[in-house]
Amino acid sequence: MRQILASISALLLSVFVLVLGYGIQTTLLPLAAAQADFTETQIGLMSSGYFIGMVLGCIGAPHVIMRAGHIRAYAAMVSLMSAAAIIHPIFVDPTAWFVLRLISGFCLAAFYMVTESWLNERATNDNRGMVMSMYIVVLFGSLMIGQVSISVMDISSFVPYAIASVAASLAVVPVALTTATQPAPIALVQFRPIKIYKQSPAAIVGVLLVGIANGALLTLAALYGSQIGLSTQEAAIYSAAILAGGILAQWPIGRLSDRVDRRLVLVGLGGLTAIASLMIVLLSPTGFYMAAALAVLVGVFSQPAYAIATAHGFDYAAPEDFVETTSGLLLSFGIGSVIGPVTASILMANFGPSGLYIMVVVVEVILVIYLLTRLYARSALTPDEKTDFEYAATAQVGTVISPEPLDVDADNVIPPEEFPAYDDPIYSPEAEEITEEVILVDDGDDLDEQDADFDAPDHDAVIHSTDGKKE
Incomplete structure (x- = not known):
């Protein structure tokens, strides 16, 4: 254990520092945009810009890495993300912030790719699950800390933007100074949505709908808190409470899905998320403690859904198709996450703060209805036929991690022809x-x-x- 930590500690430190800065921005920017009199729709579009960048990053970042190499691509993307963070208070404009969020999303996708390929190279078959689990815990832990840290900052000042920028800048130091050989060049995997849909319709449609709901919750929860009368500090904690609920529930719900039909688990999660969201719409909580308790409840039921849907997709995928399945489901989630914030922001503009949860209720009901039709269309797998739930493989990252080596002779793998960066x-x-x-x-x-x-x-x-x- 100590040896494993020693070999990846610098990389995990980079992850912690950069994602801390990103977490600050996820809560800061919607609140700051509201203070700057952006409309709800403009805030939704700005939030969707980040996910558009993530989708483009999943497609384009491998080419950047192949051209520049892991270390130089990492340094360039992290530096660009640092610059984007510090520019926000200089150009307080909806269009400018949309572009900056798009850039941040692209850069973060490249950051995940480099980090995960590096961790995969450092890991062995015996400890890969432990290594990737530590990575996921650090990633989501730092994201939540970043969100909560806004509660002790003045969002009208330059300080939180500077801290987010400095965090990104510091994240490049451990990797830029490394003496380790960079990972081997990555191969590209084709995205074949029709094939993934035929393998597991419930998985790809499920993550699309989960992306719509969870993408809106991640980016607009702080704005909702502010609009119901919570202070800036309380709104920041409210936003983090949703993520905290998901972290607490992720593993036990994942293990439960190993024992029963994962589609039934998703039906339960969707139904309970809809009920918890409907309670928020009907009760319209204004007190902090009640609002935070309901936020944790929504997080417990909504946040594990992506991992369960992805695990269901793995149940029907061959091991050599795991990378393609992971990439395809992540892209489907990203597309849903682009749709969610815009749709929710339009509803918030017309129905007030509860518009966010009205959308979540509708999306979760659609998810439940669709999954119920799938229960009748295909028989459930037995526990022995399933792949074991693994949090690291089913988290909302994992763009290049594979339990099995890629076969470059497979028709879905595109081996890179040239590596200008790899003259080593x-x-x-x-x-x-x-x-x-x-x-x-x-x-x-x-x-x-x-x-x-x-x-x-x-x-x-x-x-x-x-x-x-x-x-």
Whole structure:
């Protein structure tokens, strides 16, 4: 355990610091936009801009990494995110903030890709689940701390923007100074939504609808709190309470879904989220404690839904398709998250603060109805036929992590043709003979260690050379 932490501590520190700054912005910007007299619709569009950037990042960031390399791409994206954070108070304009949020979303997607591929390289088959779980805990823990930290800041001042920018800038230091070799070049995986839909309609439609509801809750909860009369400090805590509820419930609900039909679990989560949201609409809480308690309740039922839907998708996917499935479901969630904030903001403009939860109720009811139709369309898997629930594999990140090595000969994998950034001899064609000499393969054969310039890895590996051939 200590050895594992030592090998990834610098990277986890970078994750903590950068996501802390991002968490500050998720709560700060809607509240600051309201103070600057942005309309609800403008705030919704600004919030959707972040998710548009995330979707574009999932598609375009691999090309940036292949062109510049992991370290330089990481430094560039984190620096750009730092600049975007500090520009917000300089150009207080809805269009400018939309563009800045789009840039931040793209940069964060690239950050996740580099971080996760690096962690995957450091992990072994024996500890990969532990490594990725630590990463997810640090990520969501720092996000929640960032949201809560707004409660001790003056959002009308320059300070919170500066802190968010400094956090992003500091995140680049551990990686920029690393002496470790950067991860091997990544291959691209095609997004084939029709194939994923045929494999598991409930998974891809489920994450789309969950994205609509949860995307709106993540970005507009603080605005809702402010509009019902909570102070800035209370609104920040209110927003974080939803995420806290999800963190508490994620693992037990995931384990429950291993024992019963995951679609039934999703039906239960959707129905209970709709009931909790309807309570908020009907009660219109104005006191902080009641509002926060209901927010935790909404978080407990709404936030684990993405992980359960993704796990259901894995149940019907072959191991070699896990990366494609993960990427496809993440993109579907991102598309839903683009739709959610805009739709909710329009309802808030017409029906007041409760418009946010009116939308959540409607979306969750649609989700329940759709899943009930799927229960009759396909029989449930037995527990033995399922993949075990794994939080790290089903979290709302995981753009490049695979439980199995990618097969570059598969029709859904696109091996990169050229790697301009990877002039290091370890990635050059001239080094192929060396990389062939020391390698562990998946067929269980004994390892023959020959003379080489480097130590053999202590886990199963498939090395992808620069010409895209599997070695």
